[in-house]
Amino acid sequence: MGFPVGYSELFLPKLLINILTFLGLIRKIISTIIRFAGLGDFLEPEFSTDPTRTESVIQYQSVSGVLMRELLPVVKYSELVDAPESCVVCLYEFDGGDEIRRLTNCRHIFHRSCLDRWMDHEQKTCPLCRTPFISEDMQDSFNERLWAASGIVDYYGGSESSLVVGN
Template structure:
């Protein structure tokens, strides 16, 4: 394929190129001089180890995970079982695939109304998941994160 006939490069006068190169060289020289005198306005960039970054990331994730858990309602399955039909009473948790017992603590999701064992959904959230394990709908509405 190639370039069409007649296509040429942009012509930049040599004087302009030499002037730009000289200004760049002068800028670097001044920065080195100020740095040697410790008068430079630039700040040293802090370097972090991968372990420190991982700990920081997990701190943020655990905070948001705890917030999600706090916002999701925690109820007993027996309170929900009265609303279910006979067919629906045989449902299982989509995370562990175990049936619900009347004494199980469950979390009901706000957006899609799916229910899960509390421990199952908490582990799901602790693994940085923010969507329903069954339908992938967000666990919380986006406005919930920013409410005061």
């Protein structure tokens, strides 16, 4: 059947594409003016179109995520025996030289970068089975290091000066 002859060229999609192109041009002009004025550092990285900007953006990392990274081992995929073929987070197959994190509780393995991003989102359990990253026997040590990193050293130190006793 097809469309009638009068509808073969639709006006609305061409207008929409032209409007979006025009808005993209305005965005580039405004960001160029902001960079020219010396205010390019105030642009968010995904909106900055400055190709000369080489500094990397520091991403937010939680203290507990950093501590968990220190506790969880990193090995090469080629060193593992009877390992799965792919990472369940990114679904890419493992290569022999890939850095792998093997969880101590459930023994699941993931690409190091996949699990690190998972921890950056304040996740403290396995993405596959939800078993905690930190085992029960390591939990006290982890909590002590977490309190120390947050600046509350006397909490686990047993110092009486940190306790407030009301009479």
